[in-house]
Amino acid sequence: MTWGGDTSNVAVASAKLGHSAGYITRVGSDAFGRGLIELWTSSGVNIENAIVDEESPTGMYFVSFNGEKHEFDYRRKDAAARKFSPSDAARVSLEGIKILHLSGISQAISRECLEAGFVLMKRAKELGAMVSYDLNYRGKLWSRDLAKAIYLKTICDFADIVSMNDDEAEILNLPENHEEAVRKIMDMGPKTVAFRRGSQGAVLGFDGQILTGKAKRVRVADTVGAGDAFTAAILCCILESQTTDYTLQFALTAAALTCTATGSTDGQPTKKEIRDFLGGNPVTQQ
Amino acid sequence: MKRALGLGEIMIQMNPTEKGALRFQTLYERHVAGSEANTITQMQRLGIECSFLTAVGADEFGKVVLASLRSEGIDTSGVVIDEKNPTAVYFVQRGYPVPDKTMVFYYRKGSAASNFGPQHLKEEYFKGLDLFLVSGITPALSDSCKEASLKAVELAKKHSAKVAFDTNIRINLLKTKENAMKTLEPFIRKADILFTGMGDLAMLFESDFDRSRESLRKMAEQARLLVFKKGSGGIEAIVDGKRYSMPSYKVPVVDELGAGDACDGAFLASYLLGKPVEEALRYANVAGAITVSLKGDIEPLPDWKAMETFLASQEAGEKRLLR
Numbered sequence: 365m366t367w368g369g370d371t372s373n374v375a376v377a378s379a380k381l382g383h384s385a386g387y388i389t390r391v392g393s394d395a396f397g398r399g400l401i402e403l404w405t406s407s408g409v410n411i412e413n414a415i416v417d418e419e420s421p422t423g424m425y426f427v428s429f430n431g432e433k434h435e436f437d438y439r440r441k442d443a444a445a446r447k448f449s450p451s452d453a454a455r456v457s458l459e460g461i462k463i464l465h466l467s468g469i470s471q472a473i474s475r476e477c478l479e480a481g482f483v484l485m486k487r488a489k490e491l492g493a494m495v496s497y498d499l500n501y502r503g504k505l506w507s508r509d510l511a512k513a514i515y516l517k518t519i520c521d522f523a524d525i526v527s528m529n530d531d532e533a534e535i536l537n538l539p540e541n542h543e544e545a546v547r548k549i550m551d552m553g554p555k556t557v558a559f560r561r562g563s564q565g566a567v568l569g570f571d572g573q574i575l576t577g578k579a580k581r582v583r584v585a586d587t588v589g590a591g592d593a594f595t596a597a598i599l600c601c602i603l604e605s606q607t608t609d610y611t612l613q614f615a616l617t618a619a620a621l622t623c624t625a626t627g628s629t630d631g632q633p634t635k636k637e638i639r640d641f642l643g644g645n646p647v648t649q650q
Numbered sequence: 651m652k653r654a655l656g657l658g659e660i661m662i663q664m665n666p667t668e669k670g671a672l673r674f675q676t677l678y679e680r681h682v683a684g685s686e687a688n689t690i691t692q693m694q695r696l697g698i699e700c701s702f703l704t705a706v707g708a709d710e711f712g713k714v715v716l717a718s719l720r721s722e723g724i725d726t727s728g729v730v731i732d733e734k735n736p737t738a739v740y741f742v743q744r745g746y747p748v749p750d751k752t753m754v755f756y757y758r759k760g761s762a763a764s765n766f767g768p769q770h771l772k773e774e775y776f777k778g779l780d781l782f783l784v785s786g787i788t789p790a791l792s793d794s795c796k797e798a799s800l801k802a803v804e805l806a807k808k809h810s811a812k813v814a815f816d817t818n819i820r821i822n823l824l825k826t827k828e829n830a831m832k833t834l835e836p837f838i839r840k841a842d843i844l845f846t847g848m849g850d851l852a853m854l855f856e857s858d859f860d861r862s863r864e865s866l867r868k869m870a871e872q873a874r875l876l877v878f879k880k881g882s883g884g885i886e887a888i889v890d891g892k893r894y895s896m897p898s899y900k901v902p903v904v905d906e907l908g909a910g911d912a913c914d915g916a917f918l919a920s921y922l923l924g925k926p927v928e929e930a931l932r933y934a935n936v937a938g939a940i941t942v943s944l945k946g947d948i949e950p951l952p953d954w955k956a957m958e959t960f961l962a963s964q965e966a967g968e969k970r971l972l973r
Contacts, residue, residue, distance in 0.1 A: 399672075
């Protein structure tokens with residue numbers, strides 16, 4: 365058993381990469397809620413905005429592997445996280461934040477959460493913070509049409525940084541050429557676009573440039589959480605004002621190293637481990 | 651051959667490989683359990699021809715539950731596969747914070763089984779039946795489960811099957827003592843064979859055992875047989891007004907879950923096969939003792955041979971390998 369959740373993985377990865385991170389959610393007052401709180405505290409993620417819900421259980425999921433791909437059996441119908449409301453969002457302390465990260469899953473789990481997400485994004489923007497948005501489509505949570513509408517609104521109105529994959533690019537009817545797809549999103553407003561393509565590598569739109577990189581070769585134990593580590597690495601590089609090339613290589617390495625351990629956070633690397641891995645590859649750093 | 655039918659929820663039990671607080675556990679054994687299904691499985695292993703009524707999700711765990719029943723030879727033709735709602739799951743915490751005690755945490759709200767209803771009952775299930783079994787858990791799951799349980803009791807009576815009921819109070823489902831009484835009373839009044847435990851009696855009536863036993867006897871107006879399970883304090887029965895009691899066996903406790911269900915099953919099988927009350931109580935005790943000494947509710951349930959082996963070792967009065 366491990367603890368995970370896409371946005372939580374990003375928060376934990378960011379903390380491991382040396383930045384200060386916090387997490388906004390509701391968890392159940394059960395053993396699993398306690399487990400999540402301990403995951404965050406032990407990783408250095410601030411929990412002042414993690415509300416313990418006395419009424420609802422913590423959501424969970426079971427993964428089975430059918431030989432080709434992972435199948436997820438979600439148990440989140442009554443989950444505490446789904447009860448996170450716009451009034452919770454209005455009370456959250458956002459002081460000093462530079463980036464607010466949320467995903468399509470954060471929006472899709474409930475109507476309350478969707479609205480709470482918009483409240484948080486509005487507040488973050490007013491404070492001059494950036495909004496990072498991972499589309500992270502889950503077919504069990506919402507339809508492709510609804511997801512598309514929310515994606516477009518969020519990207520156009522709020523997002524500064526967008527993460528997506530091939531399936532989500534298809535939902536948005538983006539051009540088949542990956543660089544053109546990234547350009548199209550950048551034309552909608554976001555300055556940074558991470559197009560994650562798993563073992564195919566990634567395309568990064570960053571600082572006005574668009575670069576393509578191959579995936580780093582590692583012995584894969586479990587790919588779950590690799591995309592979240594990739595996004596966290598991008599966020600950290602933005603905070604450090606790194607170059608486009610360094611950012612892409614850094615993020616590809618963060619994703620690859622995350623795949624070397626099972627679970628979505630155990631394999632997440634530190635900055636030093638990424639640099640050690642990249643040791644042989646000459647990369648420029650500002 | 652005697653025939654029995656059970657109704658209830660069957661869940662996936664996640665039982666950690668180690669003792670201690672659940673949040674620190676990373677490795678789990680997966681078991682299958684549900685009070686009525688445990689009892690029915692015990693009866694099937696003792697030679698009763700059993701069938702079971704429940705609903706499972708159209709998920710991996712639903713397949714596990716069905717496989718568990720089928721591997722025992724239990725008839726599953728009345729099991730509903732629910733496309734919308736999941737198979738329930740629960741987690742076990744062993745030895746923390748009370749040493750040797752087990753705690754359970756259920757994730758069963760809105761499960762497939764809690765959506766089982768009277769519309770899923772077919773009268774043919776009750777034809778030629780000797781015994782119908784349900785416990786206080788099932789009517790506590792939902793209104794539809796309560797209606798299904800009541801209707802099943804009526805159908806059993808109509809076809810002259812005995813109704814066995816275990817009070818099995820789950821206070822996290824029933825919420826209050828008042829609601830527990832309101833939900834369980836109709837079943838207590840209609841049961842032919844009634845099982846209960848000390849905690850349940852105290853919850854329904856009062857903490858004084860002798861007085862609450864009498865209150866239960868008055869309420870259980872149709873019960874010819876009442877069985878009181880007192881855990882390590884043994885087992886007691888009242889049959890046609892006559893009292894029988896027997897101390898429990900001393901065994902190392904690994905996981906006390908399912909012991910009460912094993913008792914019910916061994917007692918009911920013995921009863922259906924015409925064994926005297928003293929023997930039925932002895933076998934109930936043996937089945938309970940074997941079940942507490944191993945993990946999982948279903949795996950440890952003994953057959954006749956296993957119970958005779960246990961009894962032989964007890965009578966030998968020494969701890970030695972049986973060769």
